[in-house]
Amino acid sequence: MRKLNDLQTPYLAVDLEIFQRNLEIMQSVRPGSSLRPHVKAFKSTDIAGILKQGGYSGFCCATIKELEGLAANGLGDDLLLANETLNASRLRSLVDHGASVIVAVDSSETIDAAKEGGIRNVLIDVNVGLPRCGCDLEEVQALSAYARRKGLNVQGVMGYEGHLMFTPDRADRREGVDKAMQVLQEAHSITGGDIISAGGTGTFDLNELATEIQAGSFLFMDTRYSSVDLPFEESLTIVSTIISIEKKQRRAVCDAGVKSFATDYGKPKLKDGVIEFYSDEHSTILPTELSDEFAFKVGDVVHLRVPHVDPTIAKHPRLVCLQEGYINGDWKVDLRGW
Amino acid sequence: MRKLNDLQTPYLAVDLEIFQRNLEIMQSVRPGSSLRPHVKAFKSTDIAGILKQGGYSGFCCATIKELEGLAANGLGDDLLLANETLNASRLRSLVDHGASVIVAVDSSETIDAAKEGGIRNVLIDVNVGLPRCGCDLEEVQALSAYARRKGLNVQGVMGYEGHLMFTPDRADRREGVDKAMQVLQEAHSITGGDIISAGGTGTFDLNELATEIQAGSFLFMDTRYSSVDLPFEESLTIVSTIISIEKKQRRAVCDAGVKSFATDYGKPKLKDGVIEFYSDEHSTILPTELSDEFAFKVGDVVHLRVPHVDPTIAKHPRLVCLQEGYINGDWKVDLRGW
Numbered sequence: 001m002r003k004l005n006d007l008q009t010p011y012l013a014v015d016l017e018i019f020q021r022n023l024e025i026m027q028s029v030r031p032g033s034s035l036r037p038h039v040k041a042f043k044s045t046d047i048a049g050i051l052k053q054g055g056y057s058g059f060c061c062a063t064i065k066e067l068e069g070l071a072a073n074g075l076g077d078d079l080l081l082a083n084e085t086l087n088a089s090r091l092r093s094l095v096d097h098g099a100s101v102i103v104a105v106d107s108s109e110t111i112d113a114a115k116e117g118g119i120r121n122v123l124i125d126v127n128v129g130l131p132r133c134g135c136d137l138e139e140v141q142a143l144s145a146y147a148r149r150k151g152l153n154v155q156g157v158m159g160y161e162g163h164l165m166f167t168p169d170r171a172d173r174r175e176g177v178d179k180a181m182q183v184l185q186e187a188h189s190i191t192g193g194d195i196i197s198a199g200g201t202g203t204f205d206l207n208e209l210a211t212e213i214q215a216g217s218f219l220f221m222d223t224r225y226s227s228v229d230l231p232f233e234e235s236l237t238i239v240s241t242i243i244s245i246e247k248k249q250r251r252a253v254c255d256a257g258v259k260s261f262a263t264d265y266g267k268p269k270l271k272d273g274v275i276e277f278y279s280d281e282h283s284t285i286l287p288t289e290l291s292d293e294f295a296f297k298v299g300d301v302v303h304l305r306v307p308h309v310d311p312t313i314a315k316h317p318r319l320v321c322l323q324e325g326y327i328n329g330d331w332k333v334d335l336r337g338w
Numbered sequence: 339m340r341k342l343n344d345l346q347t348p349y350l351a352v353d354l355e356i357f358q359r360n361l362e363i364m365q366s367v368r369p370g371s372s373l374r375p376h377v378k379a380f381k382s383t384d385i386a387g388i389l390k391q392g393g394y395s396g397f398c399c400a401t402i403k404e405l406e407g408l409a410a411n412g413l414g415d416d417l418l419l420a421n422e423t424l425n426a427s428r429l430r431s432l433v434d435h436g437a438s439v440i441v442a443v444d445s446s447e448t449i450d451a452a453k454e455g456g457i458r459n460v461l462i463d464v465n466v467g468l469p470r471c472g473c474d475l476e477e478v479q480a481l482s483a484y485a486r487r488k489g490l491n492v493q494g495v496m497g498y499e500g501h502l503m504f505t506p507d508r509a510d511r512r513e514g515v516d517k518a519m520q521v522l523q524e525a526h527s528i529t530g531g532d533i534i535s536a537g538g539t540g541t542f543d544l545n546e547l548a549t550e551i552q553a554g555s556f557l558f559m560d561t562r563y564s565s566v567d568l569p570f571e572e573s574l575t576i577v578s579t580i581i582s583i584e585k586k587q588r589r590a591v592c593d594a595g596v597k598s599f600a601t602d603y604g605k606p607k608l609k610d611g612v613i614e615f616y617s618d619e620h621s622t623i624l625p626t627e628l629s630d631e632f633a634f635k636v637g638d639v640v641h642l643r644v645p646h647v648d649p650t651i652a653k654h655p656r657l658v659c660l661q662e663g664y665i666n667g668d669w670k671v672d673l674r675g676w
Contacts, residue, residue: 008402008425008676040618062619064346083619084581084591086637087346106582109636131615131622133582133591162617243422244444244471253422253471258649263602264616277469278602279500280378280648281400281421284469298447299424310618311596315653317675337655338346 001326004301009241010256012316013303014220014331016323018235022219023054025231029205030213036060036080036197039335041216041310044319045073046331060197060214064090069335071099078102080197082158082214084110084125084133088117095119102195104158106135108146115150122152123195126187128159128180140187156193159184160214165202170229174206181209202228222309224265237303238268238312239320240283242296251276252285252296256304262311268304272296275304339664342639347579348594350654351641352558352669354661356573360557361392363569367543368551374398374418374535377673379554379648382657383411384669398535398552402428407673409437418535420496420552422448422463422471426455433457440533442496444473446484453488460490461533464525466497466518478525494531497522498552503540508567512544519547540566560647562603575641576606576650577658578621580634589614590623590634594642600649606642610634613642 004013026035032055039048040062048059048070058078061067064087067079076099081091084106091101095118104125105111114122124144127134135143140157147154161180167173181198188196199213202225207213217225220236240256252273257280261268267275272295273285283304287295296302306312313319318330342351364373370393377386378400386397386408396416399405402425405417414437419429422444429439433456442463443449452460462482465472473481478495485492499518505511519536526534537551540563545551555563558574578594590611595618599606605613610633611623621642625633634640644650651657657669 008428010676083593085593086579086581090346107636110581127584131584131587131589132617132620134584136584136586139585241424243424243448246465246469246472246474247477248474249469251469255421255423258600258602258646259652262596263600264596279470280652282470298445308596314597314618338348 003326004239005241006327007320009239009301010260011239011318011320012313013237013239013320013322015235016321016328018233019219022221022232022235026204026215026218027054031055033058034212036212036214038062038082038200038214038216039066039070042219042313042333043335044331044333045069045075045335047219048075049073058212063338065338066335067091067094067099067101071097076100080104080123082160082197086110086113088113088119090117092118102155104133105143105147106133108143111143111147111150111152115152120153121155122147123156123158123197124154124187124191126157126159126184128161128183128198129164130160130162132162134159137183137187140190144191154191154193156195156197157184157187157191158197159187160198160200161203161207162200165200166224166228167202168228170206173203177203177206181207185209201225201230201232217309220306220309220313222265222306222312223269224307225309234305236306236309238306240302240304242298242300242302245294245296245298250287250294252287254283254285254302255281257281257283260315261304261306262308262315264311265308268307270302270304341664342577343579345658345665347577347639348598349577349656349658350651351575351577351658351660353573354659354666356571357557360559360570360573364542364553364556365392369393371396372550374550374552376400376420376538376552376554377404377408380557380651380671381673382669382671383407383413383673385557386413387411396550401676403676404673405429405432405437405439409435414438418442418461420498420535424448424451426451426457428455430456440493442471443481443485444471446481449481449485449488449490453490458491459493460485461494461496461535462492462525462529464495464497464522466499466521466536467502468498468500470500472497475521475525478528482529492529492531494533494535495522495525495529496535497525498536498538499541499545500538503538504562504566505540506566508544511541515541515544519545523547539563539568539570555647558644558647560603560644560650561607562645572643574644574647576644578640578642580636580638580640583632583634583636588625588632590625592621592623592640593619594621595619598653599642599644600646600653602649603646606645608640608642
């Protein structure tokens, strides 16, 4: 059995037991077509394959590269590009080769692009409160009619309540979701269609309107999601080595920096220390407790808890699988880039 | 000639004219062996090859992967791993195949690792004020003696004054560098050897002690380096497409987010707008001036100025070269990972 420091650090490791437990919790609440796993979280056809075995055959993507990779690996039965694109022509060959592709649209330009790209099915993307993509409710009627005039099949609506994912209190979160979904329900009463696609890890069991939830982070979690009262646990850490000790100042330096982790949700966390300072390939750690026995020595392996799962995984070529403290294979992160 | 929106956005683009001018400025101040370009900034053997043609045959690396890639591409004449490692055994085959490799050490453990890895030449890495790697001045004597007892050739010292790179005022910066280099000079008086390796883009013409400057960012610059009075200009932008417009709130959304740029030095900047909010694959832009004519429309190409060059380049598989506003080839970013 290979040990943690048999591999070059830094690397991302996933605890298989916790990963499996997170998946089972989701399966019990959102089985089969009631979840459309969001591939942007992990960008891995290996993991998408595991989810398919677990009953999930519809996938949600943020990039065309993700759709292309899934289709090329036999995972293209039911794909949603949950994002606006003007390059839908790249999707034509996927459709021609039998993949089922739905595209989100929120403007006449993105509808035109879908049509020109040979796409047949669209969802009208509606802004439900997150300051990002999605049309206003007042535009739904005209866009839906425009798409149908173009010969596109409007299969329903999409509306991501991303501004509510980290609302700490469950009752507050539910109230926010209900309000956001009133907008989406009204939009759906205009478009019709079978699909109401919404939600994420933070609202997976609160969003009662959505016919399918777009969640991916629940498999791994991160320090920000852990601040919310969710039943999932963190399965992902950055494995790093202590490469230097500053004896006088009692600082330890490990070999993971901003090229290994995203910092948009803050610094990674770890046992027995706090990160004082980070740079490209280093983090400088101060011990939490000052005792005579310094908590770290050169060569120690440390686990950094990840602040934001999606952009952190996107920095790594693979996830190393851990089982009972030993390395047991890996999953490739093969859908990075655009 | 290919236009900017002929390629899938987001992508990183480098203005060849500015890149070339930055290189010429550096060549005039720090020609040949007085600069050891830092490959961590760009992680590209294509760019290292251009620098070699420009008179630079010694390279500085932060990871073993960078050294391996340079050596495999005929760029291994004079390599420095300017970082501590316990995995020096990975370097043995490079040395066996004729690459010249120097490794930084700051502890008995890293000296032992260098010895076991078949390394012959080391620099003693000295802490000159940045809270990261490097031994204390008091340890230099013992470490240097220990390395020599092990049969290693101590070629000199290294000390990176990274805490001074962004000191805005040149006189203050010079004063800081002088103080930091007093420590390194004292360390060098203990070790002897031909090499005093230090410095970076922010101190390239202020550090008078260093026999070689470790700079890489000067080729590209970024919004943080632009806050310092340096002669280099920004050559790098993220090319992104406006994919959605929120008409009522007058917001524009582009397709570049934290998977395209690092945020440890703040948000990207752009013409005619400010980034209000970013997520994985999107940035939401508010126009700088509120006029009747909205500054953005769906399909527009925007250039985002990069906040921190090194970890941003590490997110991309290649740099697209721009000449007079058109695409002219690309450079692969082939040294990512570890």
